[in-house]
Amino acid sequence: MDAPIVVEQLHKSFGSTHALDGLDLRAEQGEVHGFLGPNGSGKSTTIRVLLGLLRPDAGRAVLLGGDPWRDAATLHRHLAYVPGDVALWPGLSGGEVIDLIGRLRGGLDETRRAELLRDFELDATKKSRTYSKGNRQKVALVAALASRADLLILDEPTNGLDPLMAEVFQTWIRRVKDEGHTVLLSSHILAEVEALCDRVSIIRAGATVQSGTLADLRHLTTTTVIAETVRPADGLAGVTGVSDLERTDGRVTFQVDTKHLDGAVAHLSSLGIRSLISHPPTLEELFLTQYGDRLPEHAGSGQPGADSDQSGAVSDRSGADSDQAGADPGQQRGVEGGRP
Amino acid sequence: MSGLIGTGQLVRLFLRLDRVHLPLWIVGIVGIVAASASAVQGLYTTPELRAGYAATVTNSPAAIAMSGPPQALDTVGGITLFEINLTAAVGVSLMAIFLTVRHTRAEEEAGRTELLRAGVLGRHAPLAAALIVVGGASLLVGLLLAASLTGLGLPASGSMLFGSSMACLGVVFCAVTAVAAQLTEHARAALGMSVAVLGVAWALRSLGDVRESALTWASPVGWVQAVHAFGAERWWPLLLPVATAVGLTAVAVELTRRRDVGAGLVPPRPGPARASHLLSSVPGLALRQQRSSLLWWSVGLFLAGLAFGSFGEEVTTMLEDNPELGELLGGGGDDLVAGYFGLILLILVLIVACFTVSSVQRLRSEEAAARAELVLATRTPRASWQLGWLGVTAVGTVLVTLATGVGVAVADTLVSGSAERFGELLAATAAYLPAIAVIGGLAAALHGWAPRLSLLVWVVLAGCFVVGWLGDLLEIPEAVRNLSPFNLTPRMPLESMDWGVALSLSVLAGLLLALAVLGFRRRDVGVA
Numbered sequence: 074m075d076a077p078i079v080v081e082q083l084h085k086s087f088g089s090t091h092a093l094d095g096l097d098l099r100a101e102q103g104e105v106h107g108f109l110g111p112n113g114s115g116k117s118t119t120i121r122v123l124l125g126l127l128r129p130d131a132g133r134a135v136l137l138g139g140d141p142w143r144d145a146a147t148l149h150r151h152l153a154y155v156p157g158d159v160a161l162w163p164g165l166s167g168g169e170v171i172d173l174i175g176r177l178r179g180g181l182d183e184t185r186r187a188e189l190l191r192d193f194e195l196d197a198t199k200k201s202r203t204y205s206k207g208n209r210q211k212v213a214l215v216a217a218l219a220s221r222a223d224l225l226i227l228d229e230p231t232n233g234l235d236p237l238m239a240e241v242f243q244t245w246i247r248r249v250k251d252e253g254h255t256v257l258l259s260s261h262i263l264a265e266v267e268a269l270c271d272r273v274s275i276i277r278a279g280a281t282v283q284s285g286t287l288a289d290l291r292h293l294t295t296t297t298v299i300a301e302t303v304r305p306a307d308g309l310a311g312v313t314g315v316s317d318l319e320r321t322d323g324r325v326t327f328q329v330d331t332k333h334l335d336g337a338v339a340h341l342s343s344l345g346i347r348s349l350i351s352h353p354p355t356l357e358e359l360f361l362t363q364y365g366d367r368l369p370e371h372a373g374s375g376q377p378g379a380d381s382d383q384s385g386a387v388s389d390r391s392g393a394d395s396d397q398a399g400a401d402p403g404q405q406r407g408v409e410g411g412r413p
Numbered sequence: 414m415s416g417l418i419g420t421g422q423l424v425r426l427f428l429r430l431d432r433v434h435l436p437l438w439i440v441g442i443v444g445i446v447a448a449s450a451s452a453v454q455g456l457y458t459t460p461e462l463r464a465g466y467a468a469t470v471t472n473s474p475a476a477i478a479m480s481g482p483p484q485a486l487d488t489v490g491g492i493t494l495f496e497i498n499l500t501a502a503v504g505v506s507l508m509a510i511f512l513t514v515r516h517t518r519a520e521e522e523a524g525r526t527e528l529l530r531a532g533v534l535g536r537h538a539p540l541a542a543a544l545i546v547v548g549g550a551s552l553l554v555g556l557l558l559a560a561s562l563t564g565l566g567l568p569a570s571g572s573m574l575f576g577s578s579m580a581c582l583g584v585v586f587c588a589v590t591a592v593a594a595q596l597t598e599h600a601r602a603a604l605g606m607s608v609a610v611l612g613v614a615w616a617l618r619s620l621g622d623v624r625e626s627a628l629t630w631a632s633p634v635g636w637v638q639a640v641h642a643f644g645a646e647r648w649w650p651l652l653l654p655v656a657t658a659v660g661l662t663a664v665a666v667e668l669t670r671r672r673d674v675g676a677g678l679v680p681p682r683p684g685p686a687r688a689s690h691l692l693s694s695v696p697g698l699a700l701r702q703q704r705s706s707l708l709w710w711s712v713g714l715f716l717a718g719l720a721f722g723s724f725g726e727e728v729t730t731m732l733e734d735n736p737e738l739g740e741l742l743g744g745g746g747d748d749l750v751a752g753y754f755g756l757i758l759l760i761l762v763l764i765v766a767c768f769t770v771s772s773v774q775r776l777r778s779e780e781a782a783a784r785a786e787l788v789l790a791t792r793t794p795r796a797s798w799q800l801g802w803l804g805v806t807a808v809g810t811v812l813v814t815l816a817t818g819v820g821v822a823v824a825d826t827l828v829s830g831s832a833e834r835f836g837e838l839l840a841a842t843a844a845y846l847p848a849i850a851v852i853g854g855l856a857a858a859l860h861g862w863a864p865r866l867s868l869l870v871w872v873v874l875a876g877c878f879v880v881g882w883l884g885d886l887l888e889i890p891e892a893v894r895n896l897s898p899f900n901l902t903p904r905m906p907l908e909s910m911d912w913g914v915a916l917s918l919s920v921l922a923g924l925l926l927a928l929a930v931l932g933f934r935r936r937d938v939g940v941a
Binding site for chain 1: 789
């Protein structure tokens with residue numbers, strides 16, 4: 074069977090807003106696929122196309138081997154969905170909503186329902202209108218996870234959960250993955266994506282800018298090296314791939330393109346290494362590399378309305394760090410080819 | 414008064430939000446009333462003509478029940494008021510109710526009040542701003558009504574008094590709604606409560622006026638009509654609505670002080686941990702969501718049917734006492750009774766159609782609140798979701814229609830002591846079902862194709878009311894009147910059943926439904 078989610082060159086406009094501008098996405102069977110992007114970059118729009126709620130203007134979307142628009146109802150037997158902004162029927166209790174959605178999907182696993190309610194510490198007798206955002210999200214998560222569906226589509230499922238509950242969520246996603254199910258996890262909580270995802274797609278302004286395993290992506294960018302050497306670290310600036318060089322009291326800090334790491338370390342070695350710290354880029358650094366050129370005055374210029382959540386966590390971060398990133402052209406070198 | 418901080422800004426915000434709603438209500442009410450009033454001018458130019466009019470309506474419980482106490486009917490002004498009373502009073506009351514809910518409980522239910530109250534905004538500012546905006550709109554309607562009547566050449570003092578009375582009525586219902594909005598957590602329930610108060614007030618006034626009892630004085634509508642504009646004019650009855658509005662506002666303020674933002678007065682009770690068997694399908698969900706409103710509409714229209722149905726026999730009694738009158742009216746007694754029932758049934762089924770439209774429009778609110786996508790992400794096809802909700806609407810409409818017809822028929826049977834007309838009246842009510850279905854189908858088609866234009870169906874329904882109730886007065890051409898499916902439907906029992914029309918309207922409703930399914934299958938979900 075083909076991959077559960079295949080999206081190629083997807084376009085979707087709302088009036089004059091191009092929410093999706095040639096987006097590609099591919100999630101393989103059995104993987105947890107991270108779907109990353111700032112607010113308004115088109116994550117929710119993509120998901121709503123995959124659910125057959127929106128009709129794409131152009132491009133190809135294949136869901137579980139079928140057409141998500143035409144075969145929506147049949148395909149939905151095999152998937153469960155958690156929206157980014159969970160709205161429930163105010164007069165129904167959480168338990169009633171879970172049962173309703175489960176039955177409409179074609180049944181749910183009773184044992185699992187009970188386990189999930191216990192793990193997420195959800196009081197199923199409360200009326201939906203009295204639930205907080207996090208609790209509404211838990212209702213949708215319990216309904217989705219108790220379904221044992223082949224494919225889970227989760228749109229920022231943890232942005233209302235507290236850290237303990239986010240931990241419970243991660244445990245359950247690992248369990249679902251171990252059972253061989255596929256998960257598409259849209260998020261901008263990078264630690265979560267790093268902890269859970271096999272592969273990620275990073276999108277921006279409706280188009281994919283990076284896609285691959287975290288290891289793949291790390292290769293594309295730079296490694297941070299902090300070293301103390303016996304002799305002054307002259308000549309490092311001449312080594313291929315080295316940038317961001319800073320020297321303080323015999324200590325040197327620099328960035329190096331991961332493929333030139335070997336050359337840089339060899340050079341350090343020739344100077345006599347006293348101490349050496351090196352770490353690969355975190356997902357956060359990778360992410361910032363993609364959006365690092367968004368200076369504060371541009372920070373708000375992302376496309377409005379295409380994404381349901383407007384909390385701004387990612388754009389804030391990229392705005393704050395963009396001075397440093399923007400001042401250094403070398404740090405963005407690995408990325409330029411992928412940018413639209 | 415720190416509780417009022419920010420009221421000014423809020424008033425500006427409400428005016429901005431209402432830049433379409435407010436003009437539509439104000440121009441709509443004033444326009445229809447002024448057009449009706451203008452049509453009356455020139456009809457009753459001589460004392461003899463006025464005496465004839467007075468003789469007719471003074472002896473017609475139906476007319477008195479609908480329009481108000483027969484006052485100053487020897488003047489053109491008095492006759493004009495009698496013709497426009499219903500439209501003006503109901504119009505201004507409904508405007509006050511809808512706008513007040515919109516700016517109080519609806520905002521709070523949507524969570525926007527929370528956002529505002531977190532800023533520099535006093536506890537009572539939202540209520541105060543709503544009262545200012547809606548009270549102002551009522552005053553404006555009153556002023557414009559007074560100006561239009563004066564402009565038609567009627568005495569300025571009476572016009573002013575009538576305008577003021579309508580403004581006072583609007584203010585009373587604004588205050589009634591402000592209290593209702595504190596009691597319940599739901600905008601819909603606050604709306605229902607306030608409209609029920611209006612219905613009861615109207616019924617009390619009708620009973621009081623028809624039986625010439627003091628019951629009239631138990632109703633705000635009775636108070637404002639007691640000013641007797643163009644007759645023995647008096648201003649003091651307006652003290653009653655003003656005092657009531659002040660008192661109710663104080664109650665609303667006190668209730669606001671006692672409760673949390675977002676909460677009602679009754680704390681929410683826990684629900685079941687498991688769903689009942691009903692909640693296994695879309696129709697089950699739709700029924701669960703609508704069962705209480707369905708119950709209230711049925712009870713309300715059954716009571717309204719009882720109230721208006723009980724007057725039918727009085728038409729007969731009156732004619733027995735006064736046989737010359739029947740000849741004067743140029744028709745037999747039975748025709749007069751049948752004509753009366755035809756008219757009240759038309760008004761009642763137009764109210765039933767309001768239930769149908771609001772029920773159809775739940776499709777839109779489900780979609781706008783993003784609850785539709787939870788269901789559409791399951792194996793429920795779009796058409797099943799849509800038809801599941803509409804099926805409940807259809808069954809509900811039949812139930813509410815039957816409740817109305819049974820109410821009228823039961824009252825008539827009790828009052829007349831014979832069940833002679835029972836089946837006839839029930840059939841006459843049911844005969845309007847195809848017409849209601851057409852309006853429901855139109856609402857569904859608008860949702861299917863252009864959800865943003867959904868509100869248009871209310872304009873169409875208002876048009877059906879105008880041609881049905883004011884068609885004769887406004888001399889609306891027959892061809893235009895027949896655009897209303899309610900006008901095409903024969904007014905039984907006076908006219909006989911026309912199966913051809915029933916069939917055509919049913920086919921039209923079916924086509925609109927098919928169009929609705931087709932449109933909804935083609936468009937993006939979540940753009941409502």
